[in-house]
Amino acid sequence: MTTLFQRATNDWRDIGGLDTAEEIAHQPAMWRALAAHLGAEQSRLAAFLGDSLGDPQLRVILTGAGSSAYVGEIIADEINAAWPCQVRAISTTTLLTHPALYLETAAPTLLVSFARSGNSPESMAAVQLVRDLVPGARFLNITCNADGALAQQSKSDHNSFNLLMPAASCDRGFAMTSSFTCMLLAALAVLDPDFQPERLHTLAALADQAQLQWATPVAALAAQRVSRVIYLGSGPLEALAKEAALKIMELTAGSVMTMANSALGFRHGPKAAVNKETLVLLFRSADPLARRYEQDLLDELRRDGVAANVLTVGAGGDFSADTPAWPDAWLAPLWLLMAQQYALHQSALLQLRPDNPFTGGIVNRVVQGVTIYRHDEF
Template sequence: MTHLLNREPQAWRDISGLDTAEEIAHQPAMWRALRDHLCGEQPAIAAFLGDRLNNPAQRVILTGAGSSAYVGAIVADELDRAWPAQVRAVPTTSLLTHPDLYIRHEVPTLLVSFARSGNSPESLAAVELVRRTVRNARFLNITCNADGALARQDADGTDGRVLNLLMPAASCDRGFAMTSSFTCMLLAALAVLGKERYAERLPQLAALAEQALRDWAAPVAALATRPVQRVVYLGSGPLEALARESALKILELTGGRVLALADTALGFRHGPKSALNGDALVILFRGSAALARRYEDDLLAELRRDGVAGACVTVGRDGDFAAPAPAWADAWLAPLWLLMAQQYALHQSAVLGLTPDNPFADGTVNRIVQGVTIYRHDQF
């Protein structure tokens, strides 16, 4: 019998977790499909962007809510370093409440929206806000749902200020938690807005991911059988946002029964370390920067020496969960390391007897956010 993330597919189906398991496992295939799609769309992408990223006055805002916001946070600094343009990650949930801090009428602005469904009220309201407020604003919608309201804004392709960049259809996750949608949108942002040769990188990353999924399946499942009440994810630089996304996956897939927090290696000592106890697990994403790794090494040695946490594990090139990754920027490797965290959250959900594809059967938390009232900023 073929195994899927260390279980038979029927076993996942029996606990209503098959969608999520399949969506974690099929990410390498999604990344290859993404590569082919982006290559085909390259002329339209180049025409839309023009030479704007070389303009120091150009402002690029990467936005989304929840996991989609973390996509922007992971890639923002890498893209900002690559171009004269000003690249900044601002969640829709901040853009809507404090627009005057982030947008100016006269500043050329490209709003890059990340959205799995494209139906989130905040995503749609953020686009409308920038459209009303910024003169000649442009909109790049990176979304997984061709039928979503975001993608339908310029369905006929006649508005030259809008480009809808659709991810592979199967990346529009059926499960509650964003998994393949997250990594596809992240890689699309790096490919489209970055300077790296993505046509070569994406297949390489997919091959590494396939090997990691095979090598990590049993160890991750075994780690999830260890009783845990709290999980702490740590990461520095772009991996800080990866830690936040990983912590969110635990919260979502365990229905909040396992508490999770995220921080940096240096920031963790400044109060958050007090959350540790014998039922806590610390998971550190190892970065590529030599300076950051020295700080990470010091913290790991401290945690293992004082023994407050129940266990500490590392994920990275030379971590407990390792892969022979090339010397790429951390933002490019984040999807690879995330495979460990996604699997761990899935197995934790199963261990707790939950239904991973929908951990909130009572509807207290929804796949697409509900109950949000949008207010026009110019009325206050």
């Protein structure tokens, strides 16, 4: 009998969670497929990007909505530090409401869009907004759906490049899982000055091992009912904490309340949310300075004795792996595997259907109900 994360695949199917379970589990395979695809696309990508990232005047905007926006937030500082150009993460939902604050009509601009389906109204509207306001802007679309509107509308545009993820990464389940990690790793690989798709093979091997090692303890942790889950992270891992918190909120249909914050910022008010039904999970940074600050907070939370549990994910943590000395942004997909598994189990514990927790259609896999307004009408 085949099992996934301590549960038979037939059981996942019966409770409406098999798609999500499989999509979490197959991420190492997706990363290997992505590495091969990026290698094949390397020359075309190099021709499209040229030496533009070396231009200090170039503005690179990493954009998306929801989970896709967090992809940009995790990687923005890593890419910005590697190039003379100016790199910033700005969600589509912010670009559309305040374009004058974020777009410079005279500045050369590369809009990097992250999109699982490529069909959300904000994704399409953000691209059109930049086309309208920034003459000569260029567009790198990192998407999982070749048939989505984002990919289709750019096919014949010489100022656009569609970088497609492995087809199976276009998650069937409600929550973004393999789509998230594939898009994150693709952007890191192609925007890295040394173009390093081979790192994906190393990461995939670590993920294979981690999924096996973590399956039992994650399932045991998720069997303990809590009403609140707080994820913490420093630097790029603060955005990872946001994504991990969103996964719990989505897959439990809001039944478990979540919060995300930085290790140092948590004391400045948000710590008040901790009660006896709270699980605190901190993503440990690879940076030695950050780890000192994180350890101080961990010691404090454990001395307080208020939270139901205080655990860590990352090198040397409660959920750990023997990783290379890589930056936090590169390791983020590995640590996210634990959070995805935990959210999946929490959904099952609450007797929800993980593949679609919102059976009433209040929240949808592709956002609905958005009216797009033209920027020049006001």
